[in-house]
Amino acid sequence: MRQFVVVGHDAPTDADFPLSDLPGSAGRLDLLARSLLAALLRSHGIREDTRVHLVLADQFTLTVDGSTVRSLHPDERSAAALLRSTLENRDEAVGQIPVETSPGITLTRVGLAETIEGLKGTVFRLGADGRSVEEVEPPSNPIFVLSDHRAFTDDERALLDDVVDGTISLGPETIHTDQAIAVAHNWLDRTGDR
Amino acid sequence: MRQFVVVGHDAPTDADFPLSDLPGSAGRLDLLARSLLAALLRSHGIREDTRVHLVLADQFTLTVDGSTVRSLHPDERSAAALLRSTLENRDEAVGQIPVETSPGITLTRVGLAETIEGLKGTVFRLGADGRSVEEVEPPSNPIFVLSDHRAFTDDERALLDDVVDGTISLGPETIHTDQAIAVAHNWLDRTGDR
Numbered sequence: 001m002r003q004f005v006v007v008g009h010d011a012p013t014d015a016d017f018p019l020s021d022l023p024g025s026a027g028r029l030d031l032l033a034r035s036l037l038a039a040l041l042r043s044h045g046i047r048e049d050t051r052v053h054l055v056l057a058d059q060f061t062l063t064v065d066g067s068t069v070r071s072l073h074p075d076e077r078s079a080a081a082l083l084r085s086t087l088e089n090r091d092e093a094v095g096q097i098p099v100e101t102s103p104g105i106t107l108t109r110v111g112l113a114e115t116i117e118g119l120k121g122t123v124f125r126l127g128a129d130g131r132s133v134e135e136v137e138p139p140s141n142p143i144f145v146l147s148d149h150r151a152f153t154d155d156e157r158a159l160l161d162d163v164v165d166g167t168i169s170l171g172p173e174t175i176h177t178d179q180a181i182a183v184a185h186n187w188l189d190r191t192g193d194r
Numbered sequence: 195m196r197q198f199v200v201v202g203h204d205a206p207t208d209a210d211f212p213l214s215d216l217p218g219s220a221g222r223l224d225l226l227a228r229s230l231l232a233a234l235l236r237s238h239g240i241r242e243d244t245r246v247h248l249v250l251a252d253q254f255t256l257t258v259d260g261s262t263v264r265s266l267h268p269d270e271r272s273a274a275a276l277l278r279s280t281l282e283n284r285d286e287a288v289g290q291i292p293v294e295t296s297p298g299i300t301l302t303r304v305g306l307a308e309t310i311e312g313l314k315g316t317v318f319r320l321g322a323d324g325r326s327v328e329e330v331e332p333p334s335n336p337i338f339v340l341s342d343h344r345a346f347t348d349d350e351r352a353l354l355d356d357v358v359d360g361t362i363s364l365g366p367e368t369i370h371t372d373q374a375i376a377v378a379h380n381w382l383d384r385t386g387d388r
Contacts, residue, residue: 019214020213020214020271022269022271023267023268023269023272030268030269030270030271031268031269034228034270038373041370041373042367042368042369042370042373043343043367043368043369043370044343044368073217074217074224074225074343074370075216075217075224075225075270076224076228076269076270076271077214077216077224077270077271078217134384149237149238149268170380171380171383171384172383172384173236173237173379173380173383174236174237174238175236175237175376175379175380176235176236176237176268178376179232179236179376179379179380182369182372182373182376182377183376183377183380185367185369185373186364186365186367186369186373186377186380189365189366189367190328190365190366
């Protein structure tokens, strides 16, 4: 299975935001929505072997599982609406028990550290300082940890340094989070998840 | 220079559509908006060496030039608003003379054939039947022709067969147009536009 963990530093933790201003009053939820779509959609279908975890302001993690999610529309607004309706159920997420708010979508009251701790696979941080991806043998269960429009904080970097199996670079340009997800998928597609 | 030509079969040719329903009443303008952003944006900046051409229902072509465009926001809604405000000036596009509706954005009353005819470079069609991109030497002025959520029509295929320099495949999965643009950029970034 392929997994993507996206850290949304300014992300909303409640459903009180308008769909007409995702970059502003919704704390760059546009970016998280695009990342979700890049992770789970291929042409005319869903990547069933993929799971994406959106870490919202280090307070909640919203997980979407490609094998069980239904009715995922390809546009940013619909994806943001899905995230918002998930957050409407935030009070049901108690302790560290995930609550399934709709098929394939769960919300858990945990931040980045607990989220990564709960995953099984080879954890990669993406960064310009990493090994070129073309020299890396893709593992069978890769987990990519990415940040939003902001760099990882010092605390996040320290945490990641402890848990990652390696830092890899997708290329010489720094690109958007959703673009990086598309490129990482393509790397695994081409190399056949050897 | 890198260029992307995206064929929007159902795209609107006037500004009479709501930003709140891009996939439906705006003829999949969500897809064209995402393609525009994938082509022109990198992290915290614009790809100045890139130009994107959106072919709208084979009637108009809207071109955005990364070297001169200003104020490009990263979200789909803002990009769609930019496309819509360009279409408000459609009456100024007469004959085959491009009209610059705002800095770096031009609208021309031409379809796919005339658009490709006017470009200088190596024209690639992207398709699963093509040579693997990893075996292809990137040219200095690549032009990628992509379709939206629908396949190229028979007429478009016949036209492209006449003008393309080659068909290339980015990988074994069929992916969304904007994802393909991100992957094509990464290919050129990695291989250094040799």
